[in-house]
Amino acid sequence: MSREKIIRGGIGEFSENGYFKASMDNIAKRSNVAKGTLYYHFKSKSLLFKAILTEGIEFITKEVRNTLKENIPPKTQIEKIIERQIDLYLEYKELSKLFFNEISNGIDEETLSEVKCLKAKYVSFLSKQLEEGNEWGHIKNINFEITACGIIGYIDSICSLYLENEDKYNKHELVDSIMRLIENIMVENEK
Amino acid sequence: MSREKIIRGGIGEFSENGYFKASMDNIAKRSNVAKGTLYYHFKSKSLLFKAILTEGIEFITKEVRNTLKENIPPKTQIEKIIERQIDLYLEYKELSKLFFNEISNGIDEETLSEVKCLKAKYVSFLSKQLEEGNEWGHIKNINFEITACGIIGYIDSICSLYLENEDKYNKHELVDSIMRLIENIMVENEK
Amino acid sequence: MSREKIIRGGIGEFSENGYFKASMDNIAKRSNVAKGTLYYHFKSKSLLFKAILTEGIEFITKEVRNTLKENIPPKTQIEKIIERQIDLYLEYKELSKLFFNEISNGIDEETLSEVKCLKAKYVSFLSKQLEEGNEWGHIKNINFEITACGIIGYIDSICSLYLENEDKYNKHELVDSIMRLIENIMVENEK
Amino acid sequence: MSREKIIRGGIGEFSENGYFKASMDNIAKRSNVAKGTLYYHFKSKSLLFKAILTEGIEFITKEVRNTLKENIPPKTQIEKIIERQIDLYLEYKELSKLFFNEISNGIDEETLSEVKCLKAKYVSFLSKQLEEGNEWGHIKNINFEITACGIIGYIDSICSLYLENEDKYNKHELVDSIMRLIENIMVENEK
DNA sequence: AATGAATGAGAATTCATTCAT
DNA sequence: CATGAATGAATTCTCATTCAT
Secondary structure, three states: OHHHHHHHHHHHHHHHHHHHHOOHHHHHHHHOOOHHHHHHHOOOHHHHHHHHHHHHHHHHHHHHHOOOOOOOOHHHHHHHHHHHHHHHHHHOHHHHHHHHHOOOOOOOHHHHHHHHHHHHHHHHHHHHHHHHHHHHOOOOOOOHHHHHHHHHHHHHHHHHHHHHOOOOOOHHHHHHHHHHHHHHHOOOOOO | OHHHHHHHHHHHHHHHHHHHHOOHHHHHHHHOOOHHHHHHHOOOHHHHHHHHHHHHHHHHHHHHHOOOOOOOOHHHHHHHHHHHHHHHHHHOHHHHHHHHHOOOOOOOHHHHHHHHHHHHHHHHHHHHHHHHHHHHOOOOOOOHHHHHHHHHHHHHHHHHHHHHOOOOOOHHHHHHHHHHHHHHHOOOOOO | OHHHHHHHHHHHHHHHHHHHHOOHHHHHHHHOOOHHHHHHHOOOHHHHHHHHHHHHHHHHHHHHHOOOOOOOOHHHHHHHHHHHHHHHHHHOHHHHHHHHHOOOOOOOHHHHHHHHHHHHHHHHHHHHHHHHHHHHOOOOOOOHHHHHHHHHHHHHHHHHHHHHOOOOOOHHHHHHHHHHHHHHHOOOOOO | OHHHHHHHHHHHHHHHHHHHHOOHHHHHHHHOOOHHHHHHHOOOHHHHHHHHHHHHHHHHHHHHHOOOOOOOOHHHHHHHHHHHHHHHHHHOHHHHHHHHHOOOOOOOHHHHHHHHHHHHHHHHHHHHHHHHHHHHOOOOOOOHHHHHHHHHHHHHHHHHHHHHOOOOOOHHHHHHHHHHHHHHHOOOOOO
8 A cells, every 4th residue: 555655656756856855854755655655665775766667667567568469450550559658658658757757867787777778678669660560661771779769759859839839829739740741761571 | 176076076967867867966076176066067956967968059059050051051951050050969978978878857946947948949940941942942831840850869879879889970060961851841942 | 952052053153253243154153054954944044033032032022921920019019020021131142232233324224124123122111111110109200101111121231231240240230220210209108 | 444344344234133143154144354354353253243343332422421510410310311222222223232232252262251241330320320330329228239230131131122123112112111200219319 | 554753974165264365 | 565365264054864652
């Protein structure tokens, strides 16, 4: 029970203040547990952070994977994936902010590298989808790892823009702006 | 003289450790000045940070603007800009890491918003280039602000990837991966 | 337990060195607690100072009030009050020095005004005693607030003098010197 | 020229913020001189403070002494002195606040004791006036040093009260409240 | 499992003072 | 006489972590 409360409280505190300005005191308050309880469940601040990030990214990856369906054109597949990721980003914006922006310098080496590994896996997953899609397409000579990584940065960037100007932009425009870019490397075979 | 030394020392310390883990003590040591000197030139840590970021982004923006030439096709124009930005990112990687990744939560409100403003101006600049380029092209219905913002996130993301795996990837692949994406929205008139 | 130790240590340090030269480090040492403990119990130096002053003046006021008895001539009443206050001043000289002398400029606005309020209440209390006493006496046209305030300044001033020259003066002379002054405005009815 | 400017600037800064919160930086700014100039004229902060206090008290003492006239009744003499002191207090309130309230703990031992000496001299002067006046009067058994010291505390206290509530009280009430107290120990011979 | 008082290392910041010009 | 950049010791305050209950 407490563990769950702490994870939720931690997501809020970390995403609102960033890893460093987040304090264990505040997390305890937000979670309605005593400070000692934090340390009963998690050995340290950075381990709590890692747990949140790990569980968060696992959840998001699973959700995105669930959009995969068989027998649909790869272009549509990619589109679905991107659409789903954007939706998840906007729905779980706190978690997303953590995952995409708080993985920066200063966090202790070990945690940092484990989290980077999680992110790399996600890039790898998207990369494979692109590659697979491309097998049916006609564009060669593209480095899919790089492109996948770039697309994730692209999505992060525009979702942040959207969240800061929710009235100014339209959710559809986000997906559109990416699809416009990648549709040409994902041309169907029959063409 | 001292001021210059501090700016240089600050860039190193901030980009290596991030805003929060960076300490004024270390900055003083790196800069070879006494701690008090830091405060003689900059009223606070966050103001030093802001100064570094402001001067840094101004330098980068100016450099990128210098690639603009008249009478060349807009697609080439954009390509030059992106190429230049990637080169600058990789050359001034410390500064770039600061500008692209350290603008996150936790930094004090005022500094944060001023820095966001600087970034927004940069997005705006790129956006205008895209728009102008497009006037000669044939694709409509694209939100240039969003696309420009996304492209910047894309560049940041792949440059970081590159810097962490310098042996694995090739600098040309970076530029390529973007150009492949945007060349289709930047088709020349005569087509 | 710690809180009590800190209050005691704080009284000593503050009265010995004044608010500004008193250091939290020293207070921690005097109180035999770690520096962090100070901040666990009191949010800041000025809040610790305020707590000490507030609790101190409450104690003193209560003690002085306890000297009030019914059915004794007002002149005697006043005499008892003044005698008691002087005794308390000399007994709790550290606290008294704080209350009477350390409420000066430089302390942060909020603390300062709250402490001034405490002092004003004390003036008010003495003023009422004078006024009540006077109802039985014969002197009119005196501003009791001003007189009460002045008497407190008088007491402070002579007690300080006494404490700095304990061998030179005699405790009785202190009370005497005031009573000689006010006995004429506190003449009994029957006269 | 500079010296004079610094003294004036110092009085303002010290009385507004107290000795400790006053900063040499601010004094320099208020005085329109560079910080180095401060140290050209005064070896240290506490020596500047001492200079201000010494010159100030000398000025005030001289002014009060000037009210002395020959061949007037001692009671009237005392009254004139007190009236003059109150007037000076209110006219030079900044300086007065310094002289009466900023002589507290924390200031370095040497300066402190010299300033205390100045104050003692002033007490002594008033004491002599009381004593002399009394020779013509009829009250014995009073310690004039103590009474003089108390009266000075009384005056300080009520002047502070007045300055904080200038609308509430009347300047005449201040003098009155003291004279009412001391007139009885200053009865003329012929009575 | 859970608590919260206590800790102390580490950080930012201040400011009187110095000194080369 | 006057300056102001540079200094560094001292100070307040923060906060992750521990531990007895």
